[in-house]
Amino acid sequence: MTPQPNPQVGAAVKAADRAHVFHSWSAQELIDPPAIAGAEGACFWDYDGNRYLDFTSGLVYTNIGYQHPKVVAAIQEQAATMTTFAPAFAVEARSEAARLIAERTPGDLDKIFFTNAGADAVEHATRMARLHTGRPKVLAAYRGYHGGTHQAINLTGDPRRWASDTGTAGVVRFWAPFLYRSRFYAETEQQECERALQHLEDTIVFEGPQTIAAIILETVPGTAGIMVPPPGYLAGVRALCDKYGIVFILDEVMAGFGRTGEWFAADLFDVTPDLLTFAKGVNSGYVPLGGVAISGKIAETFAKRPYPGGLTYSGHPLACAAAVATINVMAEEGIVEHAANLGAQVIEPGLRELAERHPSVGEVRGVGMFWALELVKNRETREPLVPYNATGEANAPMAAFGAAAKKHGLWPFINMNRTHVVPACNITETEAKEGLAALDAALSVADEHT
Ligand code: PMP
Numbered sequence: 001m002t003p004q005p006n007p008q009v010g011a012a013v014k015a016a017d018r019a020h021v022f023h024s025w026s027a028q029e030l031i032d033p034p035a036i037a038g039a040e041g042a043c044f045w046d047y048d049g050n051r052y053l054d055f056t057s058g059l060v061y062t063n064i065g066y067q068h069p070k071v072v073a074a075i076q077e078q079a080a081t082m083t084t085f086a087p088a089f090a091v092e093a094r095s096e097a098a099r100l101i102a103e104r105t106p107g108d109l110d111k112i113f114f115t116n117a118g119a120d121a122v123e124h125a126t127r128m129a130r131l132h133t134g135r136p137k138v139l140a141a142y143r144g145y146h147g148g149t150h151q152a153i154n155l156t157g158d159p160r161r162w163a164s165d166t167g168t169a170g171v172v173r174f175w176a177p178f179l180y181r182s183r184f185y186a187e188t189e190q191q192e193c194e195r196a197l198q199h200l201e202d203t204i205v206f207e208g209p210q211t212i213a214a215i216i217l218e219t220v221p222g223t224a225g226i227m228v229p230p231p232g233y234l235a236g237v238r239a240l241c242d243k244y245g246i247v248f249i250l251d252e253v254m255a256g257f258g259r260t261g262e263w264f265a266a267d268l269f270d271v272t273p274d275l276l277t278f279a280k281g282v283n284s285g286y287v288p289l290g291g292v293a294i295s296g297k298i299a300e301t302f303a304k305r306p307y308p309g310g311l312t313y314s315g316h317p318l319a320c321a322a323a324v325a326t327i328n329v330m331a332e333e334g335i336v337e338h339a340a341n342l343g344a345q346v347i348e349p350g351l352r353e354l355a356e357r358h359p360s361v362g363e364v365r366g367v368g369m370f371w372a373l374e375l376v377k378n379r380e381t382r383e384p385l386v387p388y389n390a391t392g393e394a395n396a397p398m399a400a401f402g403a404a405a406k407k408h409g410l411w412p413f414i415n416m417n418r419t420h421v422v423p424a425c426n427i428t429e430t431e432a433k434e435g436l437a438a439l440d441a442a443l444s445v446a447d448e449h450t
Helices: 007-020 068-082 092-104 118-133 150-155 159-164 187-206 234-245 296-301 317-332 335-357 392-407 429-447
Strands: 036-040 043-046 051-054 109-115 137-141 171-174 212-218 248-251 274-277 290-295 361-367 370-377 412-415 418-421
Touching: 007 429, 036 068, 036 335, 051 370, 068 317, 092 109, 092 150, 092 290, 109 118, 109 296, 118 212, 118 248, 118 296, 137 159, 137 187, 150 290, 150 412, 159 392, 171 187, 187 212, 212 234, 234 248, 248 429, 290 296, 290 392, 335 361, 335 429, 370 392, 370 429, 392 429, 418 429
Parallel strands: 137 171, 137 212, 212 248, 248 274
Antiparallel strands: 036 043, 043 051, 109 290, 274 290, 361 370, 370 418, 412 418
């Protein structure tokens, strides 16, 4: 239900925002953030009465949609009984959230260290790996995103790192597989997999295995383009980690909690890392929460020796109560299975059908509720629709695509020359089809630039 429009309130909200809010990743005077009046399920609306179907899930985190009544009620109940309590104590919401998460993570990832968000989960996972191994380096992929804090941005491969890259000692980058733009001159998934693994092993050997604490990878790299790894790749990385005594960290901040149609994307590939980072979908971002799921082997390192790290709000009861309610809702409502089924039966065929008709679509890739369309000027050469890291006039084709989608009631996720289709995991079939129809219209605009 969309409430009555109220443009005056909207204008006041916008004016205060412009005056005082400093926005992430932005040139402050070149942005114009819309003022949002409300949100429910897979939709939100502004004060002028415009309603949008959200194909972004916020920043890919509202996996159960906005304002789920059971989760809102759980937060209210927790606020009424114990809004907060320090991390050194056992409290019900925290221990129950840890139990529910540990029950779902793969293998023996049975201890949960709670953080405030994804980036600090990555900070702590890498610290644990360095302390566990006594080695200094971490290997990370060029096309990876791990967060905006000091270590996490330095582990990130995308250009947002450039401005704040301090060249932190101990970060070494490698290429992960991506057949559409293969660094390995591969023509098949199998070649891409074998050559990417050989490249990784060469990197390990030339860096010196005895200096490498961890390899960190997103199970399915999200921000850089939803590149589902070829079969065998993650198992191959696991084997290399075992061979050289390296800690394997899978970052599931974006891919975890139903996004890929499994509780964790690691389940798609039957691999178990030594550490797994999560955030976002753990409670659909209703209250900030992240964490590291820790294997028995690494937990043992800190059994008798203190772990030197912590946060004031680690395992905040409000956030944990939201996680307990979210996980229970996901289980009761079969949201993970829904994501797998709707993804395979509606989203994937719908996107492939669009790709057949629209020359601007170079590739469709993804799984579950986690899809990307790579937009190109030319399908043969695969030249991106806009240059890498384009802004202003150079980015006009993607801006026109985005404006067309919004005109048709769809809020699209746009990153460089790609649009990602990442709606709430419990979006209905009707909503999914509405979104695909709006994408169809917007792609016609993108086609004009091919
Ligand atoms: N890792 C991955 C894989 C992510 O996608 C993100 C956020 N997009 C982060 C880490 C950082 O999470 P946060 O923004 O919550 O710090």
